Ligand SMILES: *[C@@H]1O[C@H](CO)[C@@H](O)[C@H](O)[C@H]1NC(C)=O
Ligand SMILES: *[C@@H]1O[C@H](CO)[C@@H](O)[C@H](O)[C@H]1NC(C)=O
Ligand SMILES: *[C@@H]1O[C@H](CO)[C@@H](O)[C@H](O)[C@H]1NC(C)=O
Ligand SMILES: *[C@@H]1O[C@H](CO)[C@@H](O)[C@H](O)[C@H]1NC(C)=O
């Protein structure tokens with residue numbers, strides 16, 4: 001193993017940087033997806049600093065982390081059930097030092113800046129040597145990056161299409177901001193042009209909510225009309241009372257202004273989980289997060305109410321944390337809550353991707369005047385029912401965030417994300433046509449991120465088949481909205497290679513390589529599924545039956561949180577990254593998975609992918625039997 005930190009400390013004051021020749025050829029290092037470029041053209045060139053209201057552009061250069069090429073191997077060593085070091089998770093310090101950027105990378109970036117005529121004293125390096133910062137004029141930025149800067153509709157500045165850097169820097173630089181970090185697509189961007197709110201898209205099909213009369217007779221016979229906690233418990237054989245609650249931790253993430261109304265929880269608990277009436281989740285507030293109570297309506301409470309109600313009802317008496325992220329003015333996104341969990345992930349002075357994430361400290365009046373970096377202790381299981389179209393995130397930004405899930409998996413954390421509610425289309429039914437533009441008649445599929453990241457557990461949706469109840473065997477079929485498919489950014493991880501290759505070989509989808517990534521080398525998702533149809537929730541005092549994979553993710557998370565309870569009770573480690581176990585032989589042998597073999601995730605003018613025997617990009621491995629799943633995890637060291 002290399003010892004970059006010790007060396008770096010000793011050499012910190014030596015200006016050893018070689019100076020790069022100014023004329024070194026540039027290569028493309030990161031890019032915005034062409035679909036995103038077409039959808040969000042800039043409004044004008046950034047032709048003077050005054051016009052942007054900026055004294056300078058705060059250029060931040062994220063140095064390449066070392067040893068990322070062995071991240072998957074390190075992660076498998078602690079999470080593959082056949083590994084002799086299964087469950088031997090790493091400390092935060094070991095993770096931070098293993099992946100910390102090298103001295104060489106810092107020197108290379110300094111050499112480039114100084115060689116371009118920037119005085120050495122203007123160049124600063126963040127504590128922990130992750131980021132190099134320099135404030136530059138527009139002219140300097142354009143010369144350094146051989147590019148042009150633009151102003152976008154929401155006032156953001158950046159490059160339009162691609163980031164180029166000198167070829168010799170490629171191995172030393174991860175991301176540079178502000179450059180190509182893309183703005184989000186779909187309704188979220190429309191909301192953003194009215195305000196600066198940066199919360200990602202909740203994966204919930206609110207338009208399909210059905211109001212249910214409050215005297216509705218909830219019963220196991222009626223789960224197809226109103227799916228309650230008891231329906232989940234029965235269908236998935238999920239009856240478990242935790243006993244290690246003080247050692248365990250379980251969190252749902254919400255982005256302000258999403259909130260819950262306490263009386264909604266009590267109505268829900270009163271109907272479906274009476275012992276919980278009066279109980280509340282534990283608020284963990286990140287970057288000014290707040291349980292706001294001034295803008296309620298229907299949309300703001302519905303998602304939080306759902307996540308919290310099920311997380312609590314299915315794990316009572318486990319205490320459930322709500323990682324409430326972002327202030328009321330600009331909200332926050334995935335990188336913001338990850339910053340709070342892992343200080344080594346933070347940027348120099350707040351924010352990770354200035355177009356996607358909340359930027360803290362927030363200078364707006366009433367904004368959160370600080371930045372939460374490594375401020376909270378990492379919960380074991382985290383579920384986040386939000387997602388963005390993969391194209392809306394630049395490739396380097398997506399990879400950086402995905403690697404962070406892998407690093408936290410090494411530390412014993414489990415992350416669950418839903419696969420979206422629009423079948424093979426993106427948020428709001430977003431599809432592309434053959435010229436790469438958004439088009440309702442387009443037939444190009446749109447994977448959802450972070451579900452497409454191989455280091456999270458992506459959860460799709462099922463529903464009860466016609467005439468079936470939760471008491472029937474083979475009760476489930478595909479929920480038609482479930483997202484699923486193949487990533488354009490992430491390669492197929494080894495843990496799923498056999499399952500996914502078998503699907504592609506035996507059931508080749510009838511689409512071109514232009515419609516989805518059919519290279520046979522891409523990450524396929526979901527990994528597993530749970531019911532996503534007609535789920536009971538109370539929002540603003542109304543009892544509703546709502547469809548959406550936002551229902552599958554927290555219920556699957558509850559199940560894994562209870563596996564942790566049982567393992568912690570036996571003195572074992574938490575389960576951490578679960579996918580290698582989920583795809584493993586023992587799960588098959590124990591009959592954990594109920595294979596869903598009917599239905600499809602049609603959209604983009606196609607029938608989408610078809611559910612079939614074995615893994616498929618519709619329902620993944622299938623739905624779990626909790627008791628059998630628990631046995632497999634309890635057998636592991
Ligand atoms: C199921 O719901 C219907 C109303 O949709 C109701 O008429 C029926 O009695 C319910 N069945 C049971 C067993 O509760
Ligand atoms: C609304 O939230 C604020 C801040 O958390 C709190 O002080 C206030 O009591 C709340 N009001 C109601 C009606 O719950
Ligand atoms: C793709 O969609 C764009 C925008 O809707 C449209 O202008 C263009 O003609 C479409 N291209 C094709 C090949 O259909
Ligand atoms: C498909 O996935 C592979 C493996 O990740 C990648 O190399 C390739 O660039 C992807 N193709 C497209 C069109 O995105």
Ligand SMILES: *[C@@H]1O[C@H](CO)[C@@H](O)[C@H](O)[C@H]1NC(C)=O
Nearest residue numbers: 480599600601602607608610
């Ligand atoms: C896909 O599912 C839709 C909706 O359930 C159905 O109408 C369609 O026939 C299915 N397509 C195929 C090929 O089975």
